[in-house]
Amino acid sequence: MLMMKQLLYLLISLFTFNPAVHAFDSKGHQYLEQQAYKLLRNYPNGQVILDWLVQNKILSEGLPSRSQYPDNALERQFTQSRQGYHFMTSNFNVLGAAKSKGDLPQQEELLLRSLGPSLQMMYYFFREIIGNPQGASQAGRGIYVLMHIVADSYSTEHTSRDSATTQLRTIKGWKISRLGWPKIATSKEPGKETLLLLHHGKPAPGDREWFYLNGNDTVLTAAGMNAAKAMCELLVITYEASRQPASSDALVCHYFEQYFQPYQSSISNKTFVFAGTPKNVHYNFGDHYEANKKAVILHYDRFPFYSLMLTAQSGFSKQNLFNTFGAEIERYISPRAADKAFALIRRTPVGYGFGVVYINNHPPGATFASALRFKGFVSFSFALPLINASLDPHGGISVYPAASSTRFSPHAGLDLVWNPGKDWYFINSHPRTLRLTLGYEYDPWNVFLQNSIKLKIGYNTWHGRIVVPKRISRG
Numbered sequence: 216m217l218m219m220k221q222l223l224y225l226l227i228s229l230f231t232f233n234p235a236v237h238a239f240d241s242k243g244h245q246y247l248e249q250q251a252y253k254l255l256r257n258y259p260n261g262q263v264i265l266d267w268l269v270q271n272k273i274l275s276e277g278l279p280s281r282s283q284y285p286d287n288a289l290e291r292q293f294t295q296s297r298q299g300y301h302f303m304t305s306n307f308n309v310l311g312a313a314k315s316k317g318d319l320p321q322q323e324e325l326l327l328r329s330l331g332p333s334l335q336m337m338y339y340f341f342r343e344i345i346g347n348p349q350g351a352s353q354a355g356r357g358i359y360v361l362m363h364i365v366a367d368s369y370s371t372e373h374t375s376r377d378s379a380t381t382q383l384r385t386i387k388g389w390k391i392s393r394l395g396w397p398k399i400a401t402s403k404e405p406g407k408e409t410l411l412l413l414h415h416g417k418p419a420p421g422d423r424e425w426f427y428l429n430g431n432d433t434v435l436t437a438a439g440m441n442a443a444k445a446m447c448e449l450l451v452i453t454y455e456a457s458r459q460p461a462s463s464d465a466l467v468c469h470y471f472e473q474y475f476q477p478y479q480s481s482i483s484n485k486t487f488v489f490a491g492t493p494k495n496v497h498y499n500f501g502d503h504y505e506a507n508k509k510a511v512i513l514h515y516d517r518f519p520f521y522s523l524m525l526t527a528q529s530g531f532s533k534q535n536l537f538n539t540f541g542a543e544i545e546r547y548i549s550p551r552a553a554d555k556a557f558a559l560i561r562r563t564p565v566g567y568g569f570g571v572v573y574i575n576n577h578p579p580g581a582t583f584a585s586a587l588r589f590k591g592f593v594s595f596s597f598a599l600p601l602i603n604a605s606l607d608p609h610g611g612i613s614v615y616p617a618a619s620s621t622r623f624s625p626h627a628g629l630d631l632v633w634n635p636g637k638d639w640y641f642i643n644s645h646p647r648t649l650r651l652t653l654g655y656e657y658d659p660w661n662v663f664l665q666n667s668i669k670l671k672i673g674y675n676t677w678h679g680r681i682v683v684p685k686r687i688s689r690g
């Protein structure tokens with residue numbers, strides 16, 4: 216029953232494009248961002264810092280809140296490898312911790328597995344912002360995406376922090392991203408409503424703990440203030456590192472020590488060390504960032520580039536299975552900015568392509584040419600929850616060059632697209648270039664293919680929006 220409810224909720228949220236499926240409502244993010252600016256203004260040189268960040272186009276003129284928009288990027292909500300955009304972790308890590316037979320409590324076990332990758336992502340994004348803030352923002356990352364991650368890290372649905380020190384106890388996974396969980400994962404945290412290793416899904420009471428309304432006034436809670444403080448300090452180190460890029464590495468590592476230190480850990484040589492276990496978490500990623508900026512982006516933000524697919528198609532009305540064969544080539548445009556209005560649309564990958572098919576079941580006596588159908592199409596790609604696949608609606612025009620009557624016909628369809636393999640670029644260097652699809656297509660003109668199912672097999676290459684560092688004026 217619970218599974219059905221979860222599945223139903225997922226489908227509803229997918230098809231209604233519910234933008235707040237995951238994190239706390241966008242108002243929370245807006246308030247936190249404004250509070251961060253307010254805190255910074257109270258610093259001795261705070262106004263100078265804010266003015267400089269605006270002048271250098273790192274922050275927007277007039278300081279409108281923009282850190283709420285990243286929640287609207289669907290693939291970052293649903294894809295397991297992209298949970299770090301909300302300071303959460305993958306199912307893989309949650310299951311590993313839940314099933315762990317070690318001596319450590321499950322929350323600590325999960326933190327040990329998830330903190331390194333989470334900080335690695337933040338480290339890279341920070342360095343990218345220092346190198347080219349506008350480029351990073353246009354590519355779909357940038358300061359507002361990083362502020363969003365920092366804010367999310369203070370939600371009790373996303374993490375558990377010690378109430379006195381705000382040090383991290385764990386980083387959670389997303390409950391509705393999987394149908395069944397080991398019991399320990401969905402048990403409650405001692406004395407709290409939040410879950411031990413997971414975000415509730417919906418309703419998520421922990422995501423509403425940021426503020427309350429006092430008449431018409433918004434009042435941030437202590438947790439909200441902690442988040443705003445961490446966002447404010449992020450702006451300070453962004454300013455300092457932009458003025459002195461050589462200090463970027465030291466600044467961001469110090470920032471991790473202040474706001475992302477695990478509970479009851481100590482710091483040694485840019486590593487969080489835990490008592491009672493030889494495991495530790497290293498948080499300086501400078502060497503790898505310098506060596507391979509491109510792989511960094513392919514790891515966190517990659518999308519199909521070109522695909523080449525062989526197709527086999529079968530009309531519903533004919534008995535012969537898969538009597539129609541062809542090939543399709545498609546090129547995809549990677550999504551852009553995640554920190555602007557309409558991020559839902561901007562973050563949806565679009566593709567366009569051409570195909571040719573030979574219809575083996577054409578009328579008797581017809582020529583080879585009359586059995587050929589060409590088509591042009593566009594497609595959109597929507598990442599799916601639960602499975603590592605996407606749903607791609609497409610539509611276009613078919614051309615029958617040798618047909619005796621109408622030569623043009625519209626067509627439309629829906630493909631389920633799957634790249635087998637784990638969606639981690641570094642850990643499992645499997646490139647996932649094999650691409651399989653199962654789809655439905657409608658073409659009113661063609662009697663054989665009016666309603667058809669289509670299998671495709673082929674491969675796709677990957678690309679990501681690489682940001683080239685540039686010098687900004689350091690006045």
Ligand SMILES: [Zn+2]
Binds near residue numbers: 237238239285286363
């Ligand atoms: Zn979020």
